[in-house]
Amino acid sequence: MTAHDVNTIADAVARKYWHAVAFESQLASGPVALSLLGEPIVVARLDDNVLATYDRCPHRSSPLSTGEIRVDPSGTECLVCPYHALHFDVDGRPTHLPARPDERLAERLSLITLPAQVSHGMVWVSLAEQPIGGIPDWSTYDDTANVSFQLGPEPWAAMPTRIVENFNDLGHFATVHANTFGVGEGAEFAVVPTVQIEPHDVDGATIGLDHGVTMHQLDRVTLDGPLVPILADFDYRHVFPFVTELRITYGPDRVEWIQVAFTPTTSLASATPATLVFQQNVRNFDLDGDVPAWHDFQAEVNAEDRRLLESIEPDMIGVDGTDAHEASLGFDDVTVEYRRLWRSAIAAERA
Ligand SMILES: [Fe+2]
Numbered sequence: 001m002t003a004h005d006v007n008t009i010a011d012a013v014a015r016k017y018w019h020a021v022a023f024e025s026q027l028a029s030g031p032v033a034l035s036l037l038g039e040p041i042v043v044a045r046l047d048d049n050v051l052a053t054y055d056r057c058p059h060r061s062s063p064l065s066t067g068e069i070r071v072d073p074s075g076t077e078c079l080v081c082p083y084h085a086l087h088f089d090v091d092g093r094p095t096h097l098p099a100r101p102d103e104r105l106a107e108r109l110s111l112i113t114l115p116a117q118v119s120h121g122m123v124w125v126s127l128a129e130q131p132i133g134g135i136p137d138w139s140t141y142d143d144t145a146n147v148s149f150q151l152g153p154e155p156w157a158a159m160p161t162r163i164v165e166n167f168n169d170l171g172h173f174a175t176v177h178a179n180t181f182g183v184g185e186g187a188e189f190a191v192v193p194t195v196q197i198e199p200h201d202v203d204g205a206t207i208g209l210d211h212g213v214t215m216h217q218l219d220r221v222t223l224d225g226p227l228v229p230i231l232a233d234f235d236y237r238h239v240f241p242f243v244t245e246l247r248i249t250y251g252p253d254r255v256e257w258i259q260v261a262f263t264p265t266t267s268l269a270s271a272t273p274a275t276l277v278f279q280q281n282v283r284n285f286d287l288d289g290d291v292p293a294w295h296d297f298q299a300e301v302n303a304e305d306r307r308l309l310e311s312i313e314p315d316m317i318g319v320d321g322t323d324a325h326e327a328s329l330g331f332d333d334v335t336v337e338y339r340r341l342w343r344s345a346i347a348a349e350r351a
Contacts, residue, residue, distance in 0.1 A: 006318030006346060007269035011037055013345045014268060015127040017241055018115075018135050020261030020278045021052070022123040023150055031079060033065030034153075034276065035265040036127060043116065043123055044069060046077040046090040052116035052125045053092055057081040058109050064088070072096045121150065121280055122261065133207045136239045138259045140282045147287050149295045151279040151302065153263075158309040160242045160262040160275040161319040165338060166305055167244050167260055168236055170195065170213060171331040176308050180301045181217045189216035189229045192331040199337075200237065206341060208239040211334050219250065221286070222293040223300060236334075240341055250285075257282040258298075273314050277302070320346055 001009075014037055022032045027045040033055055034041060040055040042065040055063045062083040070087065072078045072095050078087035087096035092111030097103055115126045120138035141148055156163065166172070173182040174190035183189040193213050200208035212235040219230035233249040242262040249255050259280040266274045281298055317323050320342035328336055 001318075001322060003316070003318040003323040004269050006320060006322045007267075009346050009349050010268045010319045010342065013342075013349050014241055014264060016131060017128075017133040018117075018124045018126050018131050019242065019263045020122050020153075020276075021125045021263060022153070023278065024118050024121050024123055025150075027123065030069060031065045031067065032123075033063065034263075036125065037264050038267040038270070039127060040065075041114065041125065042079075043125060044079045046079065049090045050116040050118055050123060051079055051088070051090045051092065051111075052114040052123075053088075053111040054114075057083060057086060058094075058111065059084060059086055064111075073101075122278065132205075133241075134202065134239055136237070136243050136245055136259070136261075138245060138257075138280065140257045140284075141259065141280050143282075146282045146284050147289070147291060148280060148282040149291055149298075151277075151281070151295065151298055153276040153278050154302070154306075155265070156275050156277055156306050156310060157272065157314070158275055158306075158312070159268070159273045159314060159319070160264045161268075161338075161342070162309055162312060163262045163275055163277065163305075164238070164242055164244065165335045166309055167246070167262075168209075168211070168238055168334045168338065169332075170215065170234065171329065172308075173217060176304050177301060180223070180297065180304060181220060183216050183218060183229050187216075187229070191215075195331070195333050197333055197337055200239070206240070206344075208237065208243075209334065209337055209341070210238075211236050217248075220297070221256070221283075222290065222297050224293075225297070238334075238338070240345075254285040255283065256285075268319055271314065 026032050031042050031044040042055040043052045055065050067080045067082040070080045072087045080087050085098050089095050092113040094105040094109040117124045119135050120141045124135050170192045174185045195211050197211040199206045200210050214233050216229045219228045235247045238244040246258040261278040263276040321339040
C-alpha cells in the first residue's frame with residue numbers, strides 16, 4: 001500500500017475515536033464550527049448539554065454554525081438555522097418553525113447527532129456512533145489547588161501523527177528548544193536516557209502508551225527564567241491516537257502537567273494536512289506566579305516545535321511509517337511503538 005492508501009484507511013480508524021473539538025469556554029459565545037477529518041461539524045451548548053452534529057441544515061443545507069442559540073416556545077435552548085429559523089433541540093429534533101408554527105416537522109428534518117462530552121475544560125466529539133478508546137482524565141486541570149492556562153486552538157500545517165511523535169520525543173529538546181528549556185547540544189546534561197514504555201491497556205486493548213524518563217532541562221517557566229539545569233521526571237500518558245498528557249516532576253512539591261490534543265481538521269490522506277492544537281498547562285507550585293509570562297514561555301516552546309514540524313514535507317509517509325524514507329535512532333522507541341499501534345489499528349480496519 002502507498003502512504004496515501006494507508007492514510008485513507010487511517011481516516012476510518014480515527015473516525016472511531018474521541019477528538020478534542022473546542023475548549024468548554026468557547027461554547028459560551030455561541031456555536032463553534034470546525035472540520036474534523038474533513039467533515040464540517042458544529043458544536044453548541046444548549047442549556048446544560050452539548051449538541052454536536054454535521055454543520056448543515058437537513059432542510060436546505062445552510063451551515064448551522066452561522067445560526068444562533070435561542071429559547072424555543074417550550075422554554076428550552078435550541079440551535080436555530082440562519083436560513084429559515086428552523087429550531088433544533090439538543091437531541092437534534094426539529095422543534096419549531098416560526099413561519100409555520102403549526103406545521104408538523106418530519107422526522108427527516110432531524111439532525112444526525114454525534115457523541116459529545118465535556119471533560120476537564122475540553123469538549124470531545126466522535127464521528128462514530130459508539131466511540132472506542134478513551135477521553136483522558138485531565139482532572140488536575142480543574143483542581144482549584146493548581147494554577148493553569150489554555151493555549152490554542154491553534155492550526156498547524158502538519159500531520160497530527162507527526163505532532164504526537166514530536167510531543168512524545170525527548171531527543172529534540174537540546175536542539176529545537178535550545179532557546180527555551182533545552183540544556184543545549186553537547187552539554188553533558190543533554191544525553192537522552194533509555195525510555196521505559198508500558199502499553200496502556202483497557203479491557204485487553206491497547207489504548208495508549210505510558211512512558212517515562214528522568215533527564216535534565218532548564219529550570220525555567222518564563223523566557224527570562226534562570227539557565228540552570230534541573231533533573232526532572234518526565235512521565236507521559238499517550239491516549240491513542242492524538243492525545244497526550246506529560247507530567248513533569250521538578251521536585252517533591254513541584255509538578256507541572258501539559259495536556260495536549262491534536263485534532264485533524266483535514267483527512268489524514270490530504271496533501272495539505274492540518275491539525276488544531278489544544279493545550280492546557282497546569283502546575284501545583286508558584287501559585288501566585290506570573291501566569292501570562294508562563295503562557296508566553298509555553299507559546300514560544302510551541303512555536304519552536306511548529307516551525308520545525310511545518311518544515312517537514314507533509315505527505316511523505318503513512319501514519320504508521322509506511323514509505324518512510326526514514327531510519328530510527330536509539331531514542332525513538334516511543335515513535336516506533338506509536339507507529340506499531342497505528343499498524344495494528346490499520347490491519348484491524350482492513351480485516
Ligand atoms: Fe518540542
